[in-house]
Amino acid sequence: MRDLTNAVWIELRKATRSRMPLFTALGFLVLAFGLAFLMFIYKYPTFARSIGLISAKANLAGGAATWQYYLGLLGQAIAVVGILLFRLLESWVFGREFADGTLKDLLAVPVARATILLAKFLVVVLWSLLLTVMLFLVSLLLGAAIGLSQGTTEVFWHGTMTLAVAACLVIVDVFPFAFFASVGRGYLLPMGVTLLVLVLGNVVAIAGWGTYFPWAVPALYAELTGKGNLEAASYLLVLITGLAGLAGTYLWWRFADQNR
Amino acid sequence: MNLPIETVDLGKRYGKVIAVKHLSLRVAQGEIYAFLGLNGAGKTTTIRMLLGMIKPTWGSAQVLQTRVRPGSREPWAAVGYLVETPHSYQELTVFENLEVARRLHPGTAPEAVSRIIERMGLAAYADRRAGTLSLGNAQRLGLAKALLHAPRLLFLDEPANGLDPAGIVEIRELLLELTREQGVTVFLASHILAEVSRLAQRIGIIHQGCLLQELDVDELEQNRRRRLLLRARDLEAARLALATAGYPAALLRDGTLELTDLRSLEHPDDIASLLVQAGVPPTQVLVEEEDLEQYFLRLVGMNGGQNHA
Numbered sequence: 001m002r003d004l005t006n007a008v009w010i011e012l013r014k015a016t017r018s019r020m021p022l023f024t025a026l027g028f029l030v031l032a033f034g035l036a037f038l039m040f041i042y043k044y045p046t047f048a049r050s051i052g053l054i055s056a057k058a059n060l061a062g063g064a065a066t067w068q069y070y071l072g073l074l075g076q077a078i079a080v081v082g083i084l085l086f087r088l089l090e091s092w093v094f095g096r097e098f099a100d101g102t103l104k105d106l107l108a109v110p111v112a113r114a115t116i117l118l119a120k121f122l123v124v125v126l127w128s129l130l131l132t133v134m135l136f137l138v139s140l141l142l143g144a145a146i147g148l149s150q151g152t153t154e155v156f157w158h159g160t161m162t163l164a165v166a167a168c169l170v171i172v173d174v175f176p177f178a179f180f181a182s183v184g185r186g187y188l189l190p191m192g193v194t195l196l197v198l199v200l201g202n203v204v205a206i207a208g209w210g211t212y213f214p215w216a217v218p219a220l221y222a223e224l225t226g227k228g229n230l231e232a233a234s235y236l237l238v239l240i241t242g243l244a245g246l247a248g249t250y251l252w253w254r255f256a257d258q259n260r
Numbered sequence: 261m262n263l264p265i266e267t268v269d270l271g272k273r274y275g276k277v278i279a280v281k282h283l284s285l286r287v288a289q290g291e292i293y294a295f296l297g298l299n300g301a302g303k304t305t306t307i308r309m310l311l312g313m314i315k316p317t318w319g320s321a322q323v324l325q326t327r328v329r330p331g332s333r334e335p336w337a338a339v340g341y342l343v344e345t346p347h348s349y350q351e352l353t354v355f356e357n358l359e360v361a362r363r364l365h366p367g368t369a370p371e372a373v374s375r376i377i378e379r380m381g382l383a384a385y386a387d388r389r390a391g392t393l394s395l396g397n398a399q400r401l402g403l404a405k406a407l408l409h410a411p412r413l414l415f416l417d418e419p420a421n422g423l424d425p426a427g428i429v430e431i432r433e434l435l436l437e438l439t440r441e442q443g444v445t446v447f448l449a450s451h452i453l454a455e456v457s458r459l460a461q462r463i464g465i466i467h468q469g470c471l472l473q474e475l476d477v478d479e480l481e482q483n484r485r486r487r488l489l490l491r492a493r494d495l496e497a498a499r500l501a502l503a504t505a506g507y508p509a510a511l512l513r514d515g516t517l518e519l520t521d522l523r524s525l526e527h528p529d530d531i532a533s534l535l536v537q538a539g540v541p542p543t544q545v546l547v548e549e550e551d552l553e554q555y556f557l558r559l560v561g562m563n564g565g566q567n568h569a
Contacts, residue, residue: 006363013360017351101347105405108311109364110337254331257314 003111007119011093015123020092024127027085028135031077036142038063039070043146067151070143071159075166075222078132082167083218084194086128086174091190093120094249095181103260113253121178121246125171132167136160162222169218169238175245182252185260214241262289262325264413264445265310269319271469272305279305280469283319287462290439292446294460296453298560302469303449307343307415310447312336324413337365340411342419346402350391354382354401357390358408365409372408380404381430395422403431407438414438417449432459453552467560484550485558488524490517491544492535501538507531 015021041048043065048054063069097103106116143151180190201216210216211230214237221230265287272279280302287293297303308314310321312330321328326335348357358373377386380400385393390401399422406414414435420428436459438444450456456463457477465472475483490509492498499517502509507524509517524531528545535542550558 002366006366010360010363013352013356014349017349017356019351100350101345102349104313104343105347105361106364107313108336108339108341110333110366111364112333113331255315257308259308259314 003115004119007111007116008122011119011123015093015127018092020089021127024085024089024131025134028082028131029138031081032135032138032142035070035073035077035139036146038073039065039143039148040146042069043148065146065148066155067143067148067159068155070139070148071155071163072222074136074139074159075162076219078135078163079166079170079218079222082132082135083170083174083215085131086124086170087177087190087194089127090124090174090177091181091187093124094178095184095187095190098182098185098260099187101260103258107258114250117178117250117253121175124178128167128171132163136163166218166222169221169235172242173215173218173238175242176248177245179245179248179252182249183256212237214238263287263322264289264324265293265322265447267310267319267321270306270309270316270321271318272302272309272314273317278469280309280466281318283466283471285464285471287445287447289445290443291462292435292439292448292460294456294463295447295449295466296451296456296463296556297449297466298451301451301466303451303466304344304417305469306466307341307417307447307449311339311341311343311415313343337367337409338412339415340406340409340413341415341417342402342406343415343417345421346398346405348390348393348398348401348405351389353387353389354393355386357401358404361405361408368409372410376404376408379434380407396424396427399423400427410442412444414444414446415449416446418451419448420450420452420455428455435459453556457552465556465559472559480552480555484552484555485520486525486547486549488519488528488531489544489546489548490519490531490535490542491515492517492540492542494540497538498535498540498542501535501540502531505534507534 041054042063045054097106107113177190177193180193181187183189184192197215201210201213204210204213205216210220211234214234217230217234217238220234224230263286265285267283267285270283270285271281283302283306285293295303295306305314309316310323310328312328312332315330324335324338326332349360352360354377355373358376362368362370362373374386377383380403382397382400382404385397390398393401399419403416403419406416416435419431419435423431435446435448439446448456448460453463457480460477462474462476463480464474489512490498495511495515495517499509499511502517502519507519507521509519512518519525519531525547528547532542532545
């Protein structure tokens with residue numbers, strides 16, 4: 001336990017001293033303001049058109065300036081855009097040791113590699129949760145400022161739960177990126193896999209197999225919310241993906257030759 | 261016998277390339293053992309195998325009486341190391357980098373950090389970010405990380421890299437003090453024989469993955485080649501006169517005669533008289549001792565430009 005506390009302290013110190021908290025927080029703030037901007041337009045379409053915020057041809061059909069719609073969008077935003085930032089975070093926490101050449105100082109030490117890895121995963125999860133909470137709170141403030149309607153307790157409760165579940169699915173979903181960062185000894189491989197997953201996700205979705213593609217599951221979950229349910233298999237696939245990411249990362253750190 | 265490092269037939273292959281082969285080393289307690297070789301000779305691969313960072317293809321290694329296994333927690337509490345270029349967390353200060361290293365060695369007292377900062381002459385830089393350090397100070401920080409937890413065994417890969425002459429002397433004194441006063445064992449990898457000959461008691465020479473020779477530093481003196489170099493106006497006549505008198509001389513490309521037999525090395529005056537009597541007086545007589553660089557290059561099969569004509 002003492003080793004784990006020390007390892008978590010180390011990871012937190014490295015994270016807080018870097019610019020990554022600022023960058024990821026900025027990323028999520030841009031997301032929050034983007035969504036709020038959209039709601040503002042739904043709320044005041046004529047005004048937005050008159051001051052040139054949107055083109056006269058903008059298609060506003062399908063949206064509404066309600067809390068329900070807004071919170072639904074928030075869940076999707078985490079699942080579609082948030083996942084990219086979480087992957088970045090995961091790749092940085094693991095890949096930096098390789099890219100910066102600091103890995104060797106973590107290898108021949110009397111603290112188990114599993115402990116060091118666990119600390120890294122814990123910090124990534126904590127960091128991701130904090131970003132989600134920040135996104136949620138800022139969005140609530142912006143929503144209230146815009147004056148969205150139909151804010152019943154049920155709507156808030158439901159929206160919060162959707163966001164929380166979507167965030168958890170995303171967090172588990174990105175564990176394999178720790179493995180990609182380790183195998184690729186830096187940031188390039190996770191970036192490449194991210195692009196590949198984007199392309200594959202689209203192809204799979206068009207083919208109608210999206211519910212069985214673990215990296216599409218959070219988005220499908222957020223989109224379906226209130227309208228239907230995903231199969232248990234989808235959630236199971238996300239869980240398996242996450243566990244495979246944890247196991248793969250551990251096995252790589254434990255058994256692969258480390259020349260960096 | 262208490263051997264901090266012992267390897268048996270240790271070897272590593274990467275695909276078709278054999279980086280290290282048949283390496284059997286025994287390093288005694290309190291000894292400074294220098295592992296000498298050119299770049300790419302297999303020094304760093306060996307150190308990484310000894311530190312459990314790389315799995316050996318053949319053989320095994322014991323460090324502090326513990327069999328080295330990649331990913332194991334033993335015996336690293338008593339081992340310090342500096343492998344290749346020292347890297348630190350650039351955004352953390354010198355103090356914080358050492359605090360990270362301290363927490364990776366549970367049981368090391370918090371005061372150890374300030375103590376090692378003082379010892380390594382980093383006090384003025386303690387609150388500076390590691391990313392702003394000069395090469396020499398980054399090297400000092402790397403050494404500080406290796407020494408922080410008062411290890412019994414040190415692996416140092418090119419420890420003098422980036423240090424100025426005063427720094428090199430300082431580190432040499434420090435290592436000698438650690439071995440003498442605390443019985444610390446040091447395994448040092450380097451490609452500079454002149455540097456390690458001042459520090460190490462024993463030297464192992466590695467070339468293309470093979471241990472060519474292991475010798476005590478005293479033997480180094482005896483093994484170095486001496487030669488007598490002669491110049492004369494008529495080199496061919498001089499060579500003939502020497503050959504007739506039983507002194508085989510070789511004509512070097514730069515127009516010098518080289519004699520390597522013990523008789524002429526011990527009595528260069530006889531050679532001079534002989535040449536004067538033969539009517540080809542020498543214009544230069546010089547007994548030259550092979551320097552460490554030449555000795556090393558000769559051992560690894562590169563004779564350092566001493567080509568015969």
